[in-house]
Amino acid sequence: MTAETDPVRAEGPSVVTDGDEGAKLLVLDPAGEGKHGELPATWRPLAARRQVIWCRLPVDGALSQAEDVLADAAPDGPSIDLVAAGEAAGDALRLAERHPGAASHVLLVDPVPDEASELADRVRSAGTAVDVLPHSTGEPYNRVPPPLTLGHPDVVAGITKILGDV
Structure with missing residues (x-):
């Protein structure tokens, strides 16, 4: 998280949770969507099949709560998939x-390349799949500059395709 956190994005809950109690999607959101305590509307189909734990990184304590979710994971418990964009990768x-x-x-949207590649290789070698989702190309015809926000429909479609359960 950068020291230049937008004070408006830092308002609201540090974590927003919705969905079933089964498999989990743990989301690290550097943009701080969900300020009013609700997931982006595009995530409703995902929340219908999984518990979504949306960590709003501009808010203090969000990253430590994400750490707690992974630390408390039971080997025979529900699966946890981790999603992050941009600098949160x-x-x-x-x-x-x-x-x-x-x-x-670990599903990454527009990851910061210098930091993510070697670390991704280590995570893969430990047995966790790492995938890069559809991302913003930054081309002039693409109106959304990188990184795509996690609420973007292309991000949800990419998660759905990779996980194959929605």
């Missing part, structure tokens, strides 16, 4: 590395 990979076997997948 490194945080997601470090969490997966500190808790080997706790996350089944």
Whole structure:
């Protein structure tokens, strides 16, 4: 998280949770969506099949709560898939590395490349799948500059395709 956190994004809950109690999607959101305590509307189909734990990184304590979710994961418990965008990709990979076997997948949207590649290789070698989802190309025809927000429909479609359960 950068020291230049937008004070508006830092308002609201540090974590927003919705969905079933089965398999989990642990989301590290650097943009701080969900300020009013609700998931982005595009995530409703995912929350219908999984418990979504949306950690709003601009809010103090969100990253430590994500750490707690992985630390408390039981080997025979529900699967946990970790999702992160942009600068939060490194945080997601470090969490997966500190808790080997706790996350089944780490799904990255527009990760910061310098930080993510070597770390992703270490996480993969420990047995956790690491995938990069559809991302913003930054081309002039693409109106959304990188990183895509986690609420973007292309992100939800990518998660759905990779996990194959929604």
